Amino acid sequence: MQGELKIQETTQRKPKPDTANLSFGVYMTDHMFTMDYKKGEGWHDAKIVPYGPIPMDPAAKVFHYGQTIFEGMKAYMGEDGDIRLFRPEKNFERFNRSCRRMSIPEIDESFVLQALKELIKLDRSWVPSAPGTSLYIRPFAIATENHLGANPSLSYKMMIILSPVGAYYAEGLNPVRIHVETRDVRAVAGGVGEAKTAGNYAASMQAQENAYGAGYSQVLWLDGVHRKYVEEVGSMNVFFRIGDRIVTPSLSGSILNGITRDSSIQMLRDFGFEVEERPVTIDELSAFAEDGTLLEAFGTGTAAVVSPIGEIGWNGKTFKIGGGETGEWTRRLYDELTALQRGDIEDRFGWTEVICSAETTQG
Amino acid sequence: MQGELKIQETTQRKPKPDTANLSFGVYMTDHMFTMDYKKGEGWHDAKIVPYGPIPMDPAAKVFHYGQTIFEGMKAYMGEDGDIRLFRPEKNFERFNRSCRRMSIPEIDESFVLQALKELIKLDRSWVPSAPGTSLYIRPFAIATENHLGANPSLSYKMMIILSPVGAYYAEGLNPVRIHVETRDVRAVAGGVGEAKTAGNYAASMQAQENAYGAGYSQVLWLDGVHRKYVEEVGSMNVFFRIGDRIVTPSLSGSILNGITRDSSIQMLRDFGFEVEERPVTIDELSAFAEDGTLLEAFGTGTAAVVSPIGEIGWNGKTFKIGGGETGEWTRRLYDELTALQRGDIEDRFGWTEVICSAETTQG
Ligand SMILES: Cc1ncc(COP(=O)(O)O)c(C=O)c1O
Ligand SMILES: Cc1ncc(COP(=O)(O)O)c(C=O)c1O
Numbered sequence: 001m002q003g004e005l006k007i008q009e010t011t012q013r014k015p016k017p018d019t020a021n022l023s024f025g026v027y028m029t030d031h032m033f034t035m036d037y038k039k040g041e042g043w044h045d046a047k048i049v050p051y052g053p054i055p056m057d058p059a060a061k062v063f064h065y066g067q068t069i070f071e072g073m074k075a076y077m078g079e080d081g082d083i084r085l086f087r088p089e090k091n092f093e094r095f096n097r098s099c100r101r102m103s104i105p106e107i108d109e110s111f112v113l114q115a116l117k118e119l120i121k122l123d124r125s126w127v128p129s130a131p132g133t134s135l136y137i138r139p140f141a142i143a144t145e146n147h148l149g150a151n152p153s154l155s156y157k158m159m160i161i162l163s164p165v166g167a168y169y170a171e172g173l174n175p176v177r178i179h180v181e182t183r184d185v186r187a188v189a190g191g192v193g194e195a196k197t198a199g200n201y202a203a204s205m206q207a208q209e210n211a212y213g214a215g216y217s218q219v220l221w222l223d224g225v226h227r228k229y230v231e232e233v234g235s236m237n238v239f240f241r242i243g244d245r246i247v248t249p250s251l252s253g254s255i256l257n258g259i260t261r262d263s264s265i266q267m268l269r270d271f272g273f274e275v276e277e278r279p280v281t282i283d284e285l286s287a288f289a290e291d292g293t294l295l296e297a298f299g300t301g302t303a304a305v306v307s308p309i310g311e312i313g314w315n316g317k318t319f320k321i322g323g324g325e326t327g328e329w330t331r332r333l334y335d336e337l338t339a340l341q342r343g344d345i346e347d348r349f350g351w352t353e354v355i356c357s358a359e360t361t362q363g
Numbered sequence: 364m365q366g367e368l369k370i371q372e373t374t375q376r377k378p379k380p381d382t383a384n385l386s387f388g389v390y391m392t393d394h395m396f397t398m399d400y401k402k403g404e405g406w407h408d409a410k411i412v413p414y415g416p417i418p419m420d421p422a423a424k425v426f427h428y429g430q431t432i433f434e435g436m437k438a439y440m441g442e443d444g445d446i447r448l449f450r451p452e453k454n455f456e457r458f459n460r461s462c463r464r465m466s467i468p469e470i471d472e473s474f475v476l477q478a479l480k481e482l483i484k485l486d487r488s489w490v491p492s493a494p495g496t497s498l499y500i501r502p503f504a505i506a507t508e509n510h511l512g513a514n515p516s517l518s519y520k521m522m523i524i525l526s527p528v529g530a531y532y533a534e535g536l537n538p539v540r541i542h543v544e545t546r547d548v549r550a551v552a553g554g555v556g557e558a559k560t561a562g563n564y565a566a567s568m569q570a571q572e573n574a575y576g577a578g579y580s581q582v583l584w585l586d587g588v589h590r591k592y593v594e595e596v597g598s599m600n601v602f603f604r605i606g607d608r609i610v611t612p613s614l615s616g617s618i619l620n621g622i623t624r625d626s627s628i629q630m631l632r633d634f635g636f637e638v639e640e641r642p643v644t645i646d647e648l649s650a651f652a653e654d655g656t657l658l659e660a661f662g663t664g665t666a667a668v669v670s671p672i673g674e675i676g677w678n679g680k681t682f683k684i685g686g687g688e689t690g691e692w693t694r695r696l697y698d699e700l701t702a703l704q705r706g707d708i709e710d711r712f713g714w715t716e717v718i719c720s721a722e723t724t725q726g
Pocket of ligand 1: 072196232234236256257258259260261301303
């Protein structure tokens with residue numbers, strides 16, 4: 001199908017940013033992966049080339065009709081100096097699920113995963129190793145046909161770009177204040193909330209800006225039908241510790257099936273905790289907060305891994321969770337999951353794969 | 364703000380396509396309008412330049428987070444050889460409403476409308492004049508900041524491109540079969556259905572493809588909350604003639620406020636017909652079809668202007684409307700609205716504006 005992978009190495013490597021000030025998604029590495037699709041021909045011309053701009057026709061469908069999907073994953077370098085991927089096959093599986101929903105042709109998952117490994121090897125000197133840092137990986141596909149018509153594009157471009165990212169919690173785990181959005185809706189069952197597609201993020205910006213303006217750092221989204229079931233927090237899945245159980249909203253059709261969510265459920269159960277996936281209403285959370293049984297809350301996602309929630313603002317009321325401090329179970333999950341991802345502890349789940357050993361990394 | 368408009372004329376005009384085979388949105392004219400936005404600086408560098416590709420960084424936010432909006436409008440050349448715009452200020456008003464919802468900075472509507480007129484003058488030889496043909500106008504804005512972070516972009520590009528389009532109904536008004544979508548949802552109240560943003564169109568492609576596959580040409584969308592209120596048909600607003608009244612769904616928060624919809628309501632009332640804007644359920648339509656009072660149905664939008672509906676398929680049942688023929692009121696609205704847009708009849712509503720008179724057009 002896509003033939004063999006061609007590699008064109010850059011002749012001029014870029015200076016590396018200061019790893020103490022990486023921030024998120026600002027710096028891109030030296031190379032990128034690209035592959036094209038044309039109806040009748042399939043995916044073809046897979047190659048790794050120097051990172052740089054792509055010429056786009058102003059009539060390209062992505063600009064007008066939004067057919068695009070993406071993934072977010074990370075490569076980690078821990079104490080042993082090896083570079084590891086965390087459950088990457090899950091991301092490419094989800095990539096293809098998103099493709100199906102958005103009428104984008106599916107990719108060959110194992111071919112692209114192999115290409116990603118080659119890309120990271122070529123740019124391995126960009127993988128930061130300080131605690132909390134990692135190489136963020138962004139596979140994406142866009143509709144490229146030049147035609148003003150709202151039907152599926154006849155051509156696409158799939159790319160992978162890489163960005164070294166800094167520690168999300170520069171000063172340790174920090175509980176955030178979140179705001180329950182009661183006007184805007186991120187996604188609805190029957191819509192595209194289960195797909196990792198651009199439109200979901202554009203739709204959420206207004207509420208996010210309003211939450212910032214009111215002193216909150218994230219939005220807690222409610223479902224679009226009943227406006228009472230909790231769905232996600234910002235771009236993360238959400239978990240609550242109620243007494244000695246952990247509860248997370250079940251995948252309702254409008255929630256992204258997070259890979260950190262799935263890993264967290266497995267790891268928490270492995271710790272011996274009871275985890276329930278079920279519909280969760282904002283009213284019951286408020287009641288649990290009042291009677292003192294809402295002990296912890298946190299978001300999960302590739303970017304922050306685990307993000308403790310210290311306070312929820314809803315309809316003018318606010319309720320603190322766990323006294324506004326990071327909960328014990330939240331911290332344990334964060335510590336263990338990040339250590340496993342970096343290869344600093346044994347991987348009893350088989351989730352990580354070394355793709356560059358320390359010797360080649362230093363080389 | 365954006366300073367004065369610079370114009371760089373092409374040195375090599377493209378050959379024109381055969382006006383008998385224009386199709387829709389395939390050919391672009393010789394020039395395009397572009398303008399840039401940067402936070403702190405505002406919109407700037409407004410210019411008309413030769414049509415051509417724009418270099419985009421792979422990390423540009425539009426590809427990942429979908430902040431983009433567009434408009435669709437037309438310029439017409441009728442029997443008198445003048446070139447006219449139809450209510451263009453309404454499109455730029457809606458452009459800015461879409462901007463606000465999508466956290467994109469608003470444009471100076473009158474400046475951009477003026478720039479559009481200059482652009483059309485420069486490319487006036489591209490405006491086709493055969494009945495049913497027109498120059499399609501596509502203003503749009505995209506997020507251009509190179510940053511992998513799901514918050515509003517700090518830079519944008521706004522463009523206008525032009526495309527001569529053929530007659531929608533090559534062989535006269537043709538009633539279509541439409542399929543009531545019961546699984547997928549286009550938009551939900553609280554979402555972005557009221558904004559003309561790319562994600563809405565990507566979300567609707569799967570259902571559209573399924574409808575095609577089942578022999579229908581458009582989807583009839585139901586609301587995302589109750590799944591019973593009729594919203595739009597394909598990318599058009601929808602109207603029903605029930606006995607001697609005309610009914611169209613009221614703007615519910617998830618319906619695009621169509622300019623053809625508004626013009627149709629005004630013109631139908633001017634004809635002396637009663638028009639109601641109110642919630643319409645699919646059940647009542649089915650009942651009206653059964654008792655013989657659902658006499659006509661049609662979609663309205665810039666592309667087709669008026670599109671008669673001859674048959675509705677819903678949950679395995681189908682019901683014919685008006686014997687599957689184009690209704691009398693539908694045809695009258697189509698004939699009169701298109702004639703007014705082309706300047707072939709008197710414009711008693713003040714909706715059209717001549718922007719190039721026949722002399723300059725021939726020149
Ligand atoms: C909307 C949304 N929800 C949840 C998540 C978490 O998914 P994952 O754990 O796979 O990163 C993401 C992505 O990071 C997301 O974009
Ligand atoms: C979703 C949708 N509904 C309705 C319409 C009709 O709007 P207008 O009459 O302004 O073209 C359009 C645009 O053409 C649309 O994209």
